[in-house]
Amino acid sequence: MKALTFSLIAEPDQRLDLTPLTPAALTGLTVSQIEKLRLGAGRDGLLVGDVFRLSGKDANNVVIEGGSARFDRIGAGMASGHIRVNGNIGSQAGRKMSGGAVMIEGNTGDHAGSGMSGGRVEIRGNAGNNVGGPVAGELTGMEGGVLIVRGKAGDYVGDRLRRGIIAVLKGCGDYAGYRMIAGTIVVTGRVGAMPGYLMKRGSLLFDRRPEQLSPTFVPCGEPEIAFSGLFDRYLVDENITDRPLLGPRPGRYGGDNAVSGKGEILYRRGR
Amino acid sequence: MQQLTRNGVLIDDTFAEAFGMRATAIIITAPTLKWARQAAITMTGYATSVIGCGCEAAIDIDLDESKTPDGRPGCRVMIFAMSTDDLQKQLKSRLGQCVLTSPGSACFAGLEGSAPLDLGNSLRYFGDGWQISKKFGGRHYWRVPVMDGEFLCEATTGLTKSAVGGGNLLFLAADNTKALHAAEQAVAAINKVPGAIMPFPGGIVRSGSKVGGKYKGMMASTNDAFAPTLRGVVNSSLSPEVNAVLEIVIDGETSDAVAAAMRAGLKAAIDLGPKKGALRISAGNYGGKLGKFHYHLKDLLP
Numbered sequence: 192m193k194a195l196t197f198s199l200i201a202e203p204d205q206r207l208d209l210t211p212l213t214p215a216a217l218t219g220l221t222v223s224q225i226e227k228l229r230l231g232a233g234r235d236g237l238l239v240g241d242v243f244r245l246s247g248k249d250a251n252n253v254v255i256e257g258g259s260a261r262f263d264r265i266g267a268g269m270a271s272g273h274i275r276v277n278g279n280i281g282s283q284a285g286r287k288m289s290g291g292a293v294m295i296e297g298n299t300g301d302h303a304g305s306g307m308s309g310g311r312v313e314i315r316g317n318a319g320n321n322v323g324g325p326v327a328g329e330l331t332g333m334e335g336g337v338l339i340v341r342g343k344a345g346d347y348v349g350d351r352l353r354r355g356i357i358a359v360l361k362g363c364g365d366y367a368g369y370r371m372i373a374g375t376i377v378v379t380g381r382v383g384a385m386p387g388y389l390m391k392r393g394s395l396l397f398d399r400r401p402e403q404l405s406p407t408f409v410p411c412g413e414p415e416i417a418f419s420g421l422f423d424r425y426l427v428d429e430n431i432t433d434r435p436l437l438g439p440r441p442g443r444y445g446g447d448n449a450v451s452g453k454g455e456i457l458y459r460r461g462r
Numbered sequence: 463m464q465q466l467t468r469n470g471v472l473i474d475d476t477f478a479e480a481f482g483m484r485a486t487a488i489i490i491t492a493p494t495l496k497w498a499r500q501a502a503i504t505m506t507g508y509a510t511s512v513i514g515c516g517c518e519a520a521i522d523i524d525l526d527e528s529k530t531p532d533g534r535p536g537c538r539v540m541i542f543a544m545s546t547d548d549l550q551k552q553l554k555s556r557l558g559q560c561v562l563t564s565p566g567s568a569c570f571a572g573l574e575g576s577a578p579l580d581l582g583n584s585l586r587y588f589g590d591g592w593q594i595s596k597k598f599g600g601r602h603y604w605r606v607p608v609m610d611g612e613f614l615c616e617a618t619t620g621l622t623k624s625a626v627g628g629g630n631l632l633f634l635a636a637d638n639t640k641a642l643h644a645a646e647q648a649v650a651a652i653n654k655v656p657g658a659i660m661p662f663p664g665g666i667v668r669s670g671s672k673v674g675g676k677y678k679g680m681m682a683s684t685n686d687a688f689a690p691t692l693r694g695v696v697n698s699s700l701s702p703e704v705n706a707v708l709e710i711v712i713d714g715e716t717s718d719a720v721a722a723a724m725r726a727g728l729k730a731a732i733d734l735g736p737k738k739g740a741l742r743i744s745a746g747n748y749g750g751k752l753g754k755f756h757y758h759l760k761d762l763l764p
Binding site: 354356373375392394414415416417418420421422423424425428429453455 | 491493531532533534566568591592594595596597598599603605610611612614
């Protein structure tokens with residue numbers, strides 16, 4: 192069965208909330224029912240039929256052909272199925288999702304994967320700020336799952352991350368792992384200032400020594416550990432990176448000692 | 463008793479009688495195979511028989527770098543016990559005293575079983591608050607800081623209830639050297655069979671037993687029918703030319719693994735022939751009433 196495809200007719204003139212377009216929400220709906228789903232807010236809020244042309248029937252595989260920076264919350268709350276977007280999108284993609292997979296062949300705005308607890312989000316392009324992070328008022332950010340940014344990410348990657356893995360493959364902005372509670376953040380490429388600032392526990396794994404570190408991080412030597420081999424293999428097996436990240440004897444910093452100091456930064460030595 | 467002959471070796475028409483057991487497996491890795499094996503040998507020491515040791519354990523197979531979770535050389539260890547509680551208790555104490563302590567070691571689940579048994583979940587407290595939990599790829603690991611770096615240990619391993627203990631072969635030979643030669647050849651062959659271990663010293667036991675004895679409280683006593691020095695004074699199973707008997711005991715992850723191991727051991731001893739090895743091969747049973755699993759030698763011949 193062909194994937195249920197939403198082809199963009201024209202760029203909308205308002206921000207749209209694409210939460211209704213998850214596989215579970217679309218299953219069992221007819222084309223005319225789907226076309227009447229409301230995406231915009233307010234009196235002139237747009238319906239699906241105003242923005243997209245529909246084709247295909249397999250609601251478990253949703254494809255959105257053509258993106259817009261006004262498309263927010265793609266895949267929000269989804270628990271199963273697949274969504275693929277060909278184009279750039281707005282904020283909060285994969286927000287609070289617990290399962291399934293979202294693939295974005297483009298760039299995303301802020302808060303991609305915000306508060307997700309399971310499943311896999313893959314962004315082929317760049318991501319904005321606060322990848323996986325909480326929205327205002329929330330105590331925890333991402334709580335599980337895998338979030339991959341193949342391009343660059345902005346500031347505050349993994350803010351208040353509690354569990355799960357975030358991988359950013361072409362470098363990130365400042366304050367990666369800000370206020371992290373636990374979990375794992377992988378960054379290859381240049382890392383901005385103050386990674387791990389106020390992190391309690393968890394791991395930041397880099398392919399090079401971080402340049403601007405908070406003075407509350409302290410060097411912990413470079414002992415041989417089995418974990419780096421295990422995790423390197425995981426990254427390659429899951430097609431997250433194409434080569435081992437850390438090597439058998441990564442360097443280590445402990446921190447952030449401004450808080451509990453049980454977190455770590457592991458980095459590949461010699462770069 | 464009817465007998466068959468293969469390559470000049472007499473094969474008794476009898477069977478090995480074996481019992482259902484609980485088993486688990488773990489993978490131990492280290493920077494070198496030598497140290498992975500050292501940790502494994504230490505943790506499987508004093509684990510020959512559940513009667514006195516609480517469990518039966520040995521190395522199953524060695525694993526090269528490509529087959530271990532962390533890309534270092536390692537080996538798979540199997541542990542057998544009569545109950546889940548015994549197995550958990552033995553696993554925890556052996557892991558804590560012998561693997562955690564061994565230089566450079568790490569430990570992973572070696573079995574996807576019907577229920578979990580704690581590995582790192584019970585050892586993590588050694589980290590005194592500095593232990594690190596990592597969950598990825600559907601698995602859970604603990605990293606415990608130790609003096610040479612970290613002890614990496616998976617949180618749990620699996621338990622199987624379909625394990626079998628007590629498969630066996632008896633090698634009857636003209637002298638000790640030949641009996642040992644036959645047994646050693648069989649051990650080498652069985653070592654290559656995955657999912658089967660031989661818990662006795664070097665895989666071989668010389669003090670085969672019968673159930674009970676004349677003394678009160680003895681659960682098992684010497685198998686006098688196979689003791690050559692008693693040939694004249696008891697109802698012996700030995701013919702005049704036999705002067706030494708050695709036994710191999712096999713525990714397997716499944717009944718098929720035990721049968722495969724016995725088949726491999728039989729073939730190795732038969733190929734050796736009666737001049738260099740065993741004159742006759744037999745197996746031990748209790749009349750077939752105690753054990754659920756029966757392995758007839760005639761079904762396992764090459």
